[in-house]
Structure formats: C-alpha cells, structure tokens
Amino acid sequence: MLTLHYLSDSRAHRIAWMLEELELEYTMKVHRRRPSGLAPRELERLHFLGKAPLLEDGDLVLAESAHIVEHLLDTRAPQLRPDPASAPEQARSHRYWLHFAEASFAPPLIMKHLFDKVRERTPSLLRPVTGIVPSMLGKAYLDDTLAKHAAFVDSHLRDREFFVGDAPSGADFMMIFPCEAAAARYGGRYSALLDYVRRVHARPAYKRARKRAGVPYMYD
Ligand SMILES: N[C@@H](CCC(=O)N[C@@H](CS)C(=O)NCC(=O)O)C(=O)O
Known part of the structure; x- marks a missing residue:
C-alpha cells in the first residue's frame, strides 16, 4: 500500500x-x-x-x-x-538528469525564491538594508548560474519531447519541478523549456x- x-x-x-x-x-x-x-x-x-x-x-x-x-x-x-546494457547512452542521460534536478538546478532556484520571500516579508523601510546581501549575491553568482542552467536545459529540450526517450521517465519526474520554477521566472527567455512545462501540464496524468x-x- x-x-x-x-x-x-x-x-x-x-x-x-x-x-x-x-x-x-x-x-x-x-x-x-x-x-x-x-x-x-x-x-x-x-x-x-x-x-x-x-x-x-x-x-x-x-x-x-x-x-x-x-x-x-x-x-x-x-x-x-533505460537499460544500461542495450541503451548505455540513454541510461547515462537518464541518470544524469535525474540527479541534475536536485543537485544542480533546484538549489539556485530555491535560493532566489527564498530571497524573494525575505524581501516580501521585510518592512519596506528596511528593504534597502536587508536587500544588500541578496542583491550582491544575485549579481555575483545566482543570476549567471541560473541563466546558464536554464539555457543548458532549454537547449537539451529544443528537439526533444521528454528528457530521455519518447515517454516520461524518472528524469522527467525529477526535472519537472525545477523546470516549472524556471519557466515561471524566466519562461519568456527559454521557449523550449516553457513548451516542455506546458506539454507536461497538458498530460491527463498531471x-x-x-x-x-x-x-x-x-x-x-
Ligand atoms: N531535496 C529534497 C527537498 C525536500 C524539501 O525541502 N521539501 C520542501 C518542499 S518543496 C519542504 O518540505 N519544505 C517545508 C519545510 O522545510 O519545512 C527532496 O527532493 O525531497
């Protein structure tokens, strides 16, 4: 059960x-x-x-x-x-995306989300002070990292319906969450990523x- x-x-x-x-x-x-x-x-x-x-x-x-x-x-x-014996390349790709989702893509997206929450909850008079660290970190690290990661995912999805193969796999179940977060924030810039999220959202199971x-x- x-x-x-x-x-x-x-x-x-x-x-x-x-x-x-x-x-x-x-x-x-x-x-x-x-x-x-x-x-x-x-x-x-x-x-x-x-x-x-x-x-x-x-x-x-x-x-x-x-x-x-x-x-x-x-x-x-x-x-x-995918079976590593008969489809080794697909099996490696499946494992890669399955881990990339939480290990690489989600952390900067979550950090950005938390900075937004802190800003929302800070009284407006204090915002210029409490916003200094997020804004410095954003410019120095987060924005570039996120743009690079999103562009990487977007280019992978440009000629594919799913992350690996022609049906949802473990890679998709893991990648959908950071893809949704990236699409909500930067969707206009990454059309393949945005289309992927829309395709998944249209699935009856979703x-x-x-x-x-x-x-x-x-x-x-
Ligand atoms: N890497 C973990 C992250 C788990 C996690 O942080 N979950 C969030 C929801 S997306 C949560 O439970 N947040 C509430 C809390 O931290 O109390 C996973 O993929 O399951």
Whole structure:
C-alpha cells in the first residue's frame, strides 16, 4: 500500500504526477504549510527532517524525491529506466538528469525564491538594508548560474519531447519541478523549456494529480 504525503506548493507534486502516470493505487494525504512556510509538525512523526515529499510503501517511509522516484522505478516501473546494457547512452542521460534536478538546478532556484520571500516579508523601510546581501549575491553568482542552467536545459529540450526517450521517465519526474520554477521566472527567455512545462501540464496524468491534491499549486 502506497501513501504519498503531499505538501501544498512543493516538490511532492512530481511524485503525484509519477504515481498517476504509472496508474498505481495510492492514498494521498495533503498537508498544508504553516504560516512560516514550514511543513506541519506531523511530518516529523514520519521522518526526522519533516519535509515533503514522503512516501510510505508498506512499512517503509521514504524521503528525498530522487530516492522515491528510484524506489518506484525499481519496484513498480523498471521499464521506465533505460537499460544500461542495450541503451548505455540513454541510461547515462537518464541518470544524469535525474540527479541534475536536485543537485544542480533546484538549489539556485530555491535560493532566489527564498530571497524573494525575505524581501516580501521585510518592512519596506528596511528593504534597502536587508536587500544588500541578496542583491550582491544575485549579481555575483545566482543570476549567471541560473541563466546558464536554464539555457543548458532549454537547449537539451529544443528537439526533444521528454528528457530521455519518447515517454516520461524518472528524469522527467525529477526535472519537472525545477523546470516549472524556471519557466515561471524566466519562461519568456527559454521557449523550449516553457513548451516542455506546458506539454507536461497538458498530460491527463498531471491533471489528475492536480485534481486529486485539490490545493492550489504555485506553478499552475
Ligand atoms: N531535496 C529534497 C527537498 C525536500 C524539501 O525541502 N521539501 C520542501 C518542499 S518543496 C519542504 O518540505 N519544505 C517545508 C519545510 O522545510 O519545512 C527532496 O527532493 O525531497
């Protein structure tokens, strides 16, 4: 029995999309963020870090989205992972994008998002002072890094429907979240990335996942 712990406005949506594409039976428990933005305490009863997504599979409680995606590939959908023996190049590419999503693409996007939140929550009189570090860091590092990463993803997607092969794979389930964040911020500049996000959003399985969660999603 699978139970997905889904946090509003979070990476949990990628797992919901995957479960729907696989047409697996599962229960979805929707948790709402606290006013601070943190996940509710009840997730800490399941996992020390108390972050989402979490997936219960029988007695197992799995955290970390790439770990969850790989667990589902291993146990429910081996056909979605290219075979290293017969398709070594595709298998390497699949593994690359699956890891790139959280290890390289998400961190600068999240940092930018958090800086925005700090700015929103700072009284306007203090903004010039509290904005100094984000603005210096933005100019020195974040903006260039993000532009480079987004251009890299955009060029990969220019002649492809999905990250690897001709159907959604583990790479897509991982990449959709940072792609949504990048498209929301810079969509106009990266048309292949934006088209990819639109294609995924149009998939019946993605729509089913959105309907089932029943809470707004910042990247709708
Ligand atoms: N790298 C982790 C990140 C987990 C994570 O930070 N989740 C966020 C939601 S996108 C969260 O639970 N935030 C609420 C909190 O930190 O309390 C993964 O991919 O699962």
